[in-house]
Amino acid sequence: MEVxxxxxxxxxxxxxIILRICHxxxxxxxxxxxxxxxxxxxxxxxxxxxxxxxxxxxxxxFSGYIRKLVLDSYPIxxxxxxxxxxxxxxxxxxxxxxxxxxxGCNYNSPNKKDGESTQRLVSMCPMNAPLSSLxxxxxxxxxxQLSYNDETEERTSSRKVICLPSFPNEIRERTxxxxxxxxxxxxxxxEYRKLFLVLSYIGRQNLEMxxxxxxxxxxSMKDAPMTFFEANIWCKYGKNFCHESDRxxxxxxxxxxxxxxxxxxxxxxxxxxxxxxxxxxxxHLQRVLGDENVLIVKFPEDxxxxxxxxxxxxxxxxxxxxxFKDECKRKKKNPMNAEEKATECALKCYFVRFQSxxxxxxxxxxxxxxxxxxxxxxxxxxxxMVSTIEKYMARFSLILSKTIKxxxxxxxxxxxxxxxxPFRLWDxxxxxxxxxxxxxxxxxxxxxxxxxxxxxxxxxFCRSKYAKDDNFxxxxxxxxxxxxxxxxxxxxxxGCAVKGTLLVNKKVGPGKIQIRPSMIKVETDxx
Numbered sequence: 037m038e039v040x041x042x043x044x045x046x047x048x049x050x051x052x053i054i055l056r057i058c059h060x061x062x063x064x065x066x067x068x069x070x071x072x073x074x075x076x077x078x079x080x081x082x083x084x085x086x087x088x089x090x091x092x093x094x095x096x097x098f099s100g101y102i103r104k105l106v107l108d109s110y111p112i113x114x115x116x117x118x119x120x121x122x123x124x125x126x127x128x129x130x131x132x133x134x135x136x137x138x139x140g141c142n143y144n145s146p147n148k149k150d151g152e153s154t155q156r157l158v159s160m161c162p163m164n165a166p167l168s169s170l171x172x173x174x175x176x177x178x179x180x181q182l183s184y185n186d187e188t189e190e191r192t193s194s195r196k197v198i199c200l201p202s203f204p205n206e207i208r209e210r211t212x213x214x215x216x217x218x219x220x221x222x223x224x225x226x227e228y229r230k231l232f233l234v235l236s237y238i239g240r241q242n243l244e245m246x247x248x249x250x251x252x253x254x255x256s257m258k259d260a261p262m263t264f265f266e267a268n269i270w271c272k273y274g275k276n277f278c279h280e281s282d283r284x285x286x287x288x289x290x291x292x293x294x295x296x297x298x299x300x301x302x303x304x305x306x307x308x309x310x311x312x313x314x315x316x317x318x319x320h321l322q323r324v325l326g327d328e329n330v331l332i333v334k335f336p337e338d339x340x341x342x343x344x345x346x347x348x349x350x351x352x353x354x355x356x357x358x359x360f361k362d363e364c365k366r367k368k369k370n371p372m373n374a375e376e377k378a379t380e381c382a383l384k385c386y387f388v389r390f391q392s393x394x395x396x397x398x399x400x401x402x403x404x405x406x407x408x409x410x411x412x413x414x415x416x417x418x419x420x421m422v423s424t425i426e427k428y429m430a431r432f433s434l435i436l437s438k439t440i441k442x443x444x445x446x447x448x449x450x451x452x453x454x455x456x457x458p459f460r461l462w463d464x465x466x467x468x469x470x471x472x473x474x475x476x477x478x479x480x481x482x483x484x485x486x487x488x489x490x491x492x493x494x495x496x497f498c499r500s501k502y503a504k505d506d507n508f509x510x511x512x513x514x515x516x517x518x519x520x521x522x523x524x525x526x527x528x529x530x531g532c533a534v535k536g537t538l539l540v541n542k543k544v545g546p547g548k549i550q551i552r553p554s555m556i557k558v559e560t561d562x563x
Contacts, residue, residue, distance in 0.1 A: 044071045047079045047346060048354050048391060053086040060090075063098040069121045070099035073106045076113040085109075216352070216393075217244050222251040224351050226258055228328045229312050230265055231351050232297055233284060236309040237269050239277030246273075262289035286314050294318045295327040299348060299387075303337045309350070317438040320526065321359070324416070324435075325388055325403065331355045333385040348387055355387035356409065361433045386436065388412070418531035418561040431557050434533050437526050444492055451529060452550045456480065477554055481536035484550040490519035490540045527551070533558035 054066060074082040085105045094101055106114040220243055223231055234254060238245060257265050263286070270283060294317065298310040322330050331348065347356035361384045390404050390412070404412050413419050419432045458475040460466040469476045519540050527534035527549070536555035544550060
């Protein structure tokens with residue numbers, strides 16, 4: 037007989053395989069003990085077990101098949117989990133569990149694969165322990181790091197740790213649980229920005245605090261103008277759970293402005309959505325992925341820098357860490373407006389959507405669908421080419437620069453590389469001047485752009501002139517045909533990332549941009 041336990045959350049990669057197997061082989065949802073078995077052996081091992089199952093038809097039961105494979109390959113972990121459900125351990129596991137170890141907490145798995153040098157640390161319980169003890173025994177003190185390589189791996193020490201998130205149960209449910217409440221099922225029929233506004237205006241409350249009738253009433257405004265929708269949601273929820281400064285009150289929701297979506301994470305593991313706020317500048321990251329696929333995560337309280345290892349669930353969209361930017365040294369010259377004050381924080385972490393748990397989603401056409409984090413980052417630049425970990429995020433954060441896109445056909449633009457010009461002494465040899473072991477450059481960070489490309493800039497740069505003006509459309513009609521003399525730019529092409537300025541050079545042929553080595557921050561991987 038199975039004892040009750042809150043459903044164990046599993047990594048999204050594991051959940052997706054489970055859903056696919058259930059659909060393809062017409063299997064019922066996994067039983068709790070089967071989910072606990074997969075959680076106990078870790079994400080990679082669970083994927084291998086499920087891959088084995090998906091390659092052949094299930095003859096009896098999905099859960100039973102998992103139990104068999106886990107007991108065969110991981111007898112200690114499997115038997116300890118099953119004991120909590122009053123299943124008898126396998127004979128193989130009984131031999132491995134001595135009286136002295138059966139009551140301990142940490143075990144090194146003897147079931148390492150060939151070539152695997154690291155040990156797997158698992159958390160165990162006494163064989164007669166209730167299931168709640170099993171849940172409590174799983175390590176909960178691991179903090180998710182912003183890793184240098186592939187974020188699918190938890191970095192702790194020389195050992196891999198099987199763990200559940202360190203957040204409280206109710207917060208873990210809100211961020212990573214695959215369960216879909218009736219309220220969420222109803223409200224996910226809204227367009228994303230309206231759903232996010234609802235989540236923002238309920239403050240730090242759970243979505244389930246909205247009654248079913250309330251959710252149905254909100255859905256009835258699905259096709260209402262955003263201004264009308266916002267006013268109604270604020271009156272019913274926002275004014276009760278949010279500060280007035282957090283209100284997103286605009287009259288130009290459909291003007292084409294950038295939508296900024298924020299999430300504040302607090303030390304106790306709770307969090308609060310804020311937004312969407314409107315702005316008139318857009319980062320390269322937002323331009324490529326789309327505003328609604330970027331979530332800006334902040335940590336308002338000092339000393340807090342960690343999130344659920346499964347990312348953040350917004351509705352049915354899963355967001356994972358992608359890049360961060362530390363703005364503690366940036367000084368604001370102008371007073372902050374209400375939106376800036378509401379989201380003020382030195383460290384900004386940008387999470388991006390990788391997948392959606394919605395039955396009908398655009399995952400197949402979404403640019404990051406089926407990609408891991410390393411592959412996704414390579415779409416922007418070949419960041420793995422940087423030489424040190426210190427430069428990794430500093431270089432990658434170039435995609436967070438607020439820029440205006442030059443509206444030209446870049447397939448027809450020719451990018452050329454030219455050499456830098458160093459300072460030289462006025463002697464007979466023309467010796468190069470060095471400082472700190474590096475030559476001083478006349479042309480440091482400056483290349484050339486042809487006049488016919490530069491002449492396209494004033495029209496576009498007028499948007500920047502009116503970036504903080506209430507009339508966003510005003511900048512679209514302004515401008516003249518005189519090119520600027522110098523252009524500050526960010527250029528991303530073929531995995532290369534370029535930062536610097538471009539000087540208009542009439543001697544450069546039409547449709548050309550010339551860059552120098554001093555401008556290249558990330559080089560293309562030619563392998």
